[in-house]
Amino acid sequence: MAILHLEHLAIDLQTAGRLRRVVHDVTFRLAEGEAVGLVGESGAGKSLTSRAVIRLLPDGARVHGAILMEGRSITDMSRESLRSYRLSEVAMIFQDPRAHVNPVRRVGDFLTEALVERGEDRKKALEIVTGLLATVGIEDAERRMRQYPHELSGGLLQRVMIAAALSISPKLLLADEPTTALDVTTQSDVMVHLDAQRRGRGLAMVFVTHDLELAIAVCDRIAVLYAGHLVEDSPAAHLHEKALHPYTRGLLASRPSPTLRRERLAAIPGRPLSGLEVQEGCVFCSRCAHAQERCQKERPVLRELGDARVACHRAEELLEGGRSGGADGAEFEVRVGDRG
Amino acid sequence: MILRLVAGRLAMLAVTVAVASIAIYGALYLAPGNPATLLAGGHATHAEIRLITRQLKLTEPFFTRYWDWLFGLLHGNLGESFLYREPVASLLAPRVLNTVFLVTYASVVIVVGGLALGLASALFKRLGMGITILTGVGLATPSFVAAIILITLFAVDWKLFPVFGGGAGFVDRLDHLTLPAVALALSWLAYTSQLTRTAVEDEVKKEHVETARGRGIARRHIVTRHLLRNAMIPISTVSGITVAGLIAGDVVVEQAFGVNGLGSFLVSSALDKDFASVQAVALILVATFVVVNALVDIWSLFLDPRLRAKGA
Amino acid sequence: MAGTGTPLLSAAGLLEEKRAGGGLLRDPVVLVSTGIIVLLVVIAVFAPFIATANPDSSNILAVNEAPSAAHLLGTDSLGRDLFSRLVYGARLSLLGPALIVCISSAAGTVLALAAAWFGGFFDQMVSRAADVLFAFPGIIFAIVAVSVFGRGLVAPVIALAIAATPYVLRVTRSVALRQRRLPYVAACYVEGVPAWRIGLRHLLPNVAPIILVQATLAFGYALVTLAAISYLGLGVQPPSATWGLMVATGQAAILGGHPEQSLYAGVMIVLAVVAFNLLGNRLAAHLET
Numbered sequence: 001m002a003i004l005h006l007e008h009l010a011i012d013l014q015t016a017g018r019l020r021r022v023v024h025d026v027t028f029r030l031a032e033g034e035a036v037g038l039v040g041e042s043g044a045g046k047s048l049t050s051r052a053v054i055r056l057l058p059d060g061a062r063v064h065g066a067i068l069m070e071g072r073s074i075t076d077m078s079r080e081s082l083r084s085y086r087l088s089e090v091a092m093i094f095q096d097p098r099a100h101v102n103p104v105r106r107v108g109d110f111l112t113e114a115l116v117e118r119g120e121d122r123k124k125a126l127e128i129v130t131g132l133l134a135t136v137g138i139e140d141a142e143r144r145m146r147q148y149p150h151e152l153s154g155g156l157l158q159r160v161m162i163a164a165a166l167s168i169s170p171k172l173l174l175a176d177e178p179t180t181a182l183d184v185t186t187q188s189d190v191m192v193h194l195d196a197q198r199r200g201r202g203l204a205m206v207f208v209t210h211d212l213e214l215a216i217a218v219c220d221r222i223a224v225l226y227a228g229h230l231v232e233d234s235p236a237a238h239l240h241e242k243a244l245h246p247y248t249r250g251l252l253a254s255r256p257s258p259t260l261r262r263e264r265l266a267a268i269p270g271r272p273l274s275g276l277e278v279q280e281g282c283v284f285c286s287r288c289a290h291a292q293e294r295c296q297k298e299r300p301v302l303r304e305l306g307d308a309r310v311a312c313h314r315a316e317e318l319l320e321g322g323r324s325g326g327a328d329g330a331e332f333e334v335r336v337g338d339r340g
Numbered sequence: 341m342i343l344r345l346v347a348g349r350l351a352m353l354a355v356t357v358a359v360a361s362i363a364i365y366g367a368l369y370l371a372p373g374n375p376a377t378l379l380a381g382g383h384a385t386h387a388e389i390r391l392i393t394r395q396l397k398l399t400e401p402f403f404t405r406y407w408d409w410l411f412g413l414l415h416g417n418l419g420e421s422f423l424y425r426e427p428v429a430s431l432l433a434p435r436v437l438n439t440v441f442l443v444t445y446a447s448v449v450i451v452v453g454g455l456a457l458g459l460a461s462a463l464f465k466r467l468g469m470g471i472t473i474l475t476g477v478g479l480a481t482p483s484f485v486a487a488i489i490l491i492t493l494f495a496v497d498w499k500l501f502p503v504f505g506g507g508a509g510f511v512d513r514l515d516h517l518t519l520p521a522v523a524l525a526l527s528w529l530a531y532t533s534q535l536t537r538t539a540v541e542d543e544v545k546k547e548h549v550e551t552a553r554g555r556g557i558a559r560r561h562i563v564t565r566h567l568l569r570n571a572m573i574p575i576s577t578v579s580g581i582t583v584a585g586l587i588a589g590d591v592v593v594e595q596a597f598g599v600n601g602l603g604s605f606l607v608s609s610a611l612d613k614d615f616a617s618v619q620a621v622a623l624i625l626v627a628t629f630v631v632v633n634a635l636v637d638i639w640s641l642f643l644d645p646r647l648r649a650k651g652a
Numbered sequence: 653m654a655g656t657g658t659p660l661l662s663a664a665g666l667l668e669e670k671r672a673g674g675g676l677l678r679d680p681v682v683l684v685s686t687g688i689i690v691l692l693v694v695i696a697v698f699a700p701f702i703a704t705a706n707p708d709s710s711n712i713l714a715v716n717e718a719p720s721a722a723h724l725l726g727t728d729s730l731g732r733d734l735f736s737r738l739v740y741g742a743r744l745s746l747l748g749p750a751l752i753v754c755i756s757s758a759a760g761t762v763l764a765l766a767a768a769w770f771g772g773f774f775d776q777m778v779s780r781a782a783d784v785l786f787a788f789p790g791i792i793f794a795i796v797a798v799s800v801f802g803r804g805l806v807a808p809v810i811a812l813a814i815a816a817t818p819y820v821l822r823v824t825r826s827v828a829l830r831q832r833r834l835p836y837v838a839a840c841y842v843e844g845v846p847a848w849r850i851g852l853r854h855l856l857p858n859v860a861p862i863i864l865v866q867a868t869l870a871f872g873y874a875l876v877t878l879a880a881i882s883y884l885g886l887g888v889q890p891p892s893a894t895w896g897l898m899v900a901t902g903q904a905a906i907l908g909g910h911p912e913q914s915l916y917a918g919v920m921i922v923l924a925v926v927a928f929n930l931l932g933n934r935l936a937a938h939l940e941t
Contacts (some may be wrong), residue, residue, distance in 0.1 A: 056554045097548040104570055104645055114555045114563075116504030141601040164555075352783070359784045364796060371800040480925035482876045484883045485918035488899055492911040524889040592880045596903070606792075607884050610799035618799040622792050630787045 001203045003171060004030035004197065007066040010228075011048050014060030014232070015276075022275040023048050024283075027065075027302060032171070035198065036204040039214025039251070040225035043274030049225070050174045052291045067170070087118050091165035092174040095124065096181040097157040101149045108145030108158055112167050125167075126310060132163040136193045142147040155186030162194055166201070173205040182207075191218065212251045216240070221282060224248045225259050227283040228275025232306035242317065244310035247284045282313070290314055346638055353634040360626045361413075364619050365406050392422070404564065413623070419616035423609070427619045439464075439601035441513055443590055445521035450582065453529045455575075458536020459568065462544065471533065478530030483589040487523040487596035494519055504598040520597040524589045528582045535578065539571035546570075577642045580633040587629050682934045686925035695740040703736035708891045716910045728913045729905050738916055741893040747888075748894075748926070749874035753867045755813035760820025761863055764814055767821075768828035779825070779888050782818035790815035798886040805888050808881045814872055819934050823866055827859045833920045861939055869932035872925040895920045 011023035023045035038046040043306040094100040115125035133141035136159040224232040234243040250268040270287035285291040418428035461471035591603035609617035691727040710730040717727040724735040767775040797811035882896025902913030
């Protein structure tokens with residue numbers, strides 16, 4: 001059974017006094033211990049989707065469709081059951097630890113807060129988090145816990161956040177761009193610890209990132225979001241060879257490759273659309289090199305294709321063509337510096 | 341580091357009090373005419389004026405006299421009232437308690453009421469508008485106007501509280517000083533409430549509060565440990581002006597309610613031109629303000645670990 | 653130099669500037685509070701035409717009367733017409749704060765511009781002196797002044813003006829310092845424009861809006877403090893009417909069941925202060941955006 005199940009999730013946000021749909025249609029299942037990467041550009045709705053899972057949406061937001069955690073609807077939870085769900089089953093790791101940790105309370109208070117809230121003895125809680133700090137590579141835990149957040153480096157603080165998330169022994173981790181705000185040099189360090197802990201504990205994870213390669217490295221499956229729509233959901237292992245959606249291939253092609261030297265980096269033409277700007281037809285067709293008349297009129301539904309799912313009318317054709325052509329992303333115009 | 345910050349603040353305090361004491365002592369000599377005449381009051385004879393001149397060594401240089409006065413102050417000798425022909429210290433002694441009680445009482449009302457109202461208006465949007473209007477009017481209501489309204493309502497119409505005097509003993513004082521404390525507190529309560537509202541609203545938007553919500557921390561714990569705890573920093577940083585307002589307001593409120601304290605004594609001394617008393621009380625009030633203000637500053641330092649680090 | 657002329661000019665500039673954004677003149681709070689202030693000033697200036705009776709003439713046969721056609725708000729314990737006393741009371745009640753604000757704005761601005769211009773030791777001295785002055789609650793300062801110079805309008809006004817100066821100084825200095833560091837000031841200086849002219853022509857217009865906002869807020873504060881001085885009997889003496897004094901003289905009648913005089917005068921004070929505070933806060937908000 002799936003631990004997490006999103007069914008036709010749509011989210012409306014309150015902007016300038018009226019509700020506007022930002023996330024349109026996201027459906028996926030997450031098995032126990034499985035990690036899914038939610039990938040997409042800014043405004044694609046990936047962060048909102050992950051926040052909906054922990055019901056941490058902006059005031060006035062409205063959620064449609066279903067979000068089920070082990071069969072229980074999260075949107076219908078009472079305040080009390082929501083609290084106990086957040087206290088013991090799910091934990092979120094935020095992008096910017098500097099902003100997401102209270103700057104005037106000690107690191108130790110932050111770490112033990114959820115456990116103490118759950119009724120754990122303070123001493124026991126301290127023991128637990130001291131152990132956790134060691135597992136995420138923080139030495140002299142005792143000293144660190146007496147310090148304040150501003151005395152720790154960003155990478156160190158993000159590892160504290162990871163330890164805090166692990167402290168409640170959740171079943172599901174939500175990681176919202178956990179390395180984006182960090183120095184490049186510490187990013188991999190933090191990611192290594194997060195990945196090791198998740199795998200070691202067999203936790204399910206929703207990993208939100210704009211970095212497709214990173215997602216491929218740490219996740220089992222990749223769910224690609226574009227303009228509030230899930231356009232592809234494929235096993236991470238096959239994505240390099242068998243990306244189904246033209247957008248996914250565009251993303252793959254627009255990464256510098258360590259093995260392939262090219263004059264210029266491929267870029268997807270046009271500007272990424274946000275969920276607010278969706279019009280008739282396929283959401284990606286305005287930027288797609290393969291768009292046909294049908295694509296402009298009829299919105300493709302998400303359908304199964306082998307062990308993956310894709311929302312593209314021409315997925316099979318393109319897959320064939322892509323195999324014979326062999327090149328990755330050659331069908332895109334090559335343009336640089338146009339990615340919004 | 342932090343010790344140096346505190347030491348700097350204390351040095352500043354000492355300089356300020358010293359300058360203030362020179363100003364207060366020197367003010368007498370700015371007046372037109374002979375200070376001895378001024379001190380003796382309007383109806384003094386020549387013999388009396390000569391006596392005062394000798395007593396105060398008015399023929400000696402200013403700083404010698406100032407030094408004597410200051411030396412006396414530091415040894416508890418606040419000078420002698422020419423009106424009552426008594427040491428000022430013994431005139432003040434029975435009055436100090438009333439004033440301390442009143443100001444402390446008002447401070448408690450301000451802290452409790454201001455934080456509660458401000459928090460309520462920040463957290464409950466429906467209450468917010470009403471509280472904002474209420475505090476806007478409260479802020480503009482001078483303590484003596486508040487006193488008049490309270491006297492009219494509570495003391496005359498409803499007869500709930502005594503309207504005059506300070507009372508004796510704890511319970512009687514509490515009874516007597518409730519209306520004065522409320523009158524004294526009102527506009528600063530409103531000020532603190534608006535301040536708290538802004539600070540808490542700023543804090544609610546912070547990401548770390550989102551983290552706490554996402555971790556399932558109970559609302560009341562988020563309010564106390566995160567919102568209020570963090571909002572206390574800006575609130576206490578600017579609370580020095582409240583201390584000044586309380587000391588100034590105390591003078592007026594004591595007069596309004598006929599409380600026999602330092603403030604009303606200062607006013608009556610000023611009206612009677614009992615200059616030695618004015619000097620002593622003014623210096624005590626200014627020094628109190630400066631000391632409390634410094635304590636508030638140091639307290640703010642301790643509230644914010646980031647500020648403490650900056651001092652290093 | 654920043655007495656009355658310049659801030660009013662820049663007020664026009666401020667309005668002009670904001671009209672493009674549709675801000676200030678369409679803000680109902682600004683309109684209402686300005687309306688109240690204008691009304692109060694009109695009452696003060698045209699008091700003889702508005703008052704229905706001589707404010708000082710008493711009538712022992714008509715004490716503590718209820719409102720009637722002859723006495724719009726009734727009479728006080730000496731039989732004087734309350735409405736007329738309130739109207740005449742507006743004069744000194746507003747004149748005092750106006751003087752305080754003008755003196756402190758002028759002194760604070762001159763000192764601030766000089767401190768910003770000369771910097772160094774002079775700036776240090778001015779700032780230290782301001783820090784010390786902050787330690788005096790204005791009212792204590794005023795009481796000391798009264799005990800030395802005697803009761804009346806002059807001593808408290810000068811004392812309160814001195815006490816208010818550091819507040820103007822601090823804000824104006826920081827703005828002037830920011831301006832001072834801009835390249836155009838250096839350019840003027842290099843071209844041989846005399847310092848006083850740079851200060852007057854360039855620095856002053858740039859700090860004027862801030863001074864105006866400060867002055868508006870300071871007016872409310874000065875009004876309260878001066879009314880308190882009046883209430884304590886340290887200010888203008890009876891039979892002159894100020895609102896603060898009226899609150900005090902009316903207090904005796906409260907216990908006899910006639911709180912009207914105190915309450916009316918109190919309401920006038922609160923009304924005036926609310927108007928100035930609201931206007932000041934809105935102006936500050938508009939200035940920031």
